[in-house]
Every structure is written in C-alpha cells, then in structure tokens.
Amino acid sequence: MSDASQQLLNAALVELWPQRVMDANGLLPPACDENAGWRVRDKSGGLFPARITAQGEFAWCPEIAPPADPAGFRSAALERLTAHTELGTTVPLDDLLSCLDALQVDPAQYATRTGLRLLPEPSHLHFAGFDRYGRSLWLELHTALAWTRMLAAAANDGITLEAISGFRSHRYQLGIFRRKLERGQTVAEILQVNAAPGFSEHHTGLALDISAPGEPAAEESFEGTPAFEWLTANGATYGFTMSYPRDNPHGIVYEPWHWARGHALRAAESF
Numbered sequence: 001m002s003d004a005s006q007q008l009l010n011a012a013l014v015e016l017w018p019q020r021v022m023d024a025n026g027l028l029p030p031a032c033d034e035n036a037g038w039r040v041r042d043k044s045g046g047l048f049p050a051r052i053t054a055q056g057e058f059a060w061c062p063e064i065a066p067p068a069d070p071a072g073f074r075s076a077a078l079e080r081l082t083a084h085t086e087l088g089t090t091v092p093l094d095d096l097l098s099c100l101d102a103l104q105v106d107p108a109q110y111a112t113r114t115g116l117r118l119l120p121e122p123s124h125l126h127f128a129g130f131d132r133y134g135r136s137l138w139l140e141l142h143t144a145l146a147w148t149r150m151l152a153a154a155a156n157d158g159i160t161l162e163a164i165s166g167f168r169s170h171r172y173q174l175g176i177f178r179r180k181l182e183r184g185q186t187v188a189e190i191l192q193v194n195a196a197p198g199f200s201e202h203h204t205g206l207a208l209d210i211s212a213p214g215e216p217a218a219e220e221s222f223e224g225t226p227a228f229e230w231l232t233a234n235g236a237t238y239g240f241t242m243s244y245p246r247d248n249p250h251g252i253v254y255e256p257w258h259w260a261r262g263h264a265l266r267a268a269e270s271f
C-alpha cells in the first residue's frame, strides 16, 4: 500500500496519477499510455491532458483538450514531480485562499460561523481500491490502510461496505461553486448546501462516504442497513467515526454515510 507506484502526487492545480493504477481501471486509451510513468490531471477540469514518462519527460496527449493555461500546467506538473515533499506534508494554501477571495468568502469568518476548519490537502494520497462506480479511491496512507482492513473485517462478518467517494480536492469543491454560480445562484445560497472550498473533510483524504450494495449514495436511509449497524459497532476499532450525527453543532445535515478518521482530523493543524 505504501508502494510508490500506488501513490498520487498532489499539488494545488495538478495531480500526478501513477500509470499503474490507471492501467488497472482502463480509464485511458492505450495509445496514450506507452512508457508513461504518470498521468497529469487538471484538477479544475478533471481531465488528464498530459503524461510524464518514466524518464521524467512531459508530453501532451493530443486527443485530450489542453488546459486553460498550458505553460502553467506544465510547470506545475514538473515542479510536483521533482519536489521532495515528505509523506505527511500538505499542499500550500495560496491558491485556495485566492479562490476564496474571488468568491468573497472570508475563511476566518466562515470558520467562526460554522465551527468548521480550513483543511489543507495532503501532498500524497494512496490508492485504496475502487469505489462503487469503478473509479480509483484515493485516501491518506493510514486511512487507506484502515479502510482496507475494515472492509475485510466487515466481509468476514458477512457485510459488504462500498466506498462512494474519498479524497476530493479544493478545486473539485470550487468546481461545484462555479457551476452553480453560472446557473445564477449566489455564493450565500450555495453555502447553505455546500461547504466552502477548503472546509470539507474530503480534502484531507481522512474521510469517505460509505454505502452498501443496492443502497442509494448519500441518503439517510443508509442508517437502516446492516452495514450501518456494523459500522456503528465496529468503525471506531479502525479509527472511523461519523462526522455529522443528528443535530451536530456545525449545522450540517445528518450524514450517516460520512465517516472519517476523526482522531486524525482533530489532531490536524488548525488554520
């Protein structure tokens, strides 16, 4: 699991996905995959317009539309590849803070109002298998290990847990805001439903949404399943707690599907 070929190298604007993981789920046309060590993902658009070979050479994938700022994208990718970040370090917040500024969201005021904290992204994420939809599930290293162990223990008890969503970036959350703004909603209206970019536990790789076969994703009905009962009894053994129980102090709706390594989150640095 700590195998470097299963590690995602994360930066503010780009993610470097190991080719080996991409090969495993057939996300890309094979013509683009030859000799590639990494696929470079544009965090804003979600596409993979470039690759970096095992020899460290950057190349565009012609069949995929280039990002808005190709030069900036290329240098962000190469910078992340050569950066000597240690496991456990986080991505600088400059990009997020300027995005919040553009949305006219004051992070300190928002934190005070909601009791939520600004949460940086980890500089490394680890492959934790596939989610319900066959997408790669990325989590912080110890969370990936704990999830894998918990999944096996549940299976041993005849319970199938399904991951719905793990790591989600600041830029992903920002994309939700941009789409809703384009549809004419105001920032204040969006904030009633979505956490401000930077304030979702999914940014840390310590949280994931869980469901069970045949159950809809992110629905309160999950609380009536044997999978939920199993999680309630055993989740803490693996460090997982439900972040948003009924009547939580953050004013977030009851989310029986959202579990996080709460201990690690509470220990995370406050902003």
Ligand SMILES: [Zn+2]
Binding pocket: 202, 207, 208, 209, 257, 258, 259
């Ligand atoms: Zn969640």
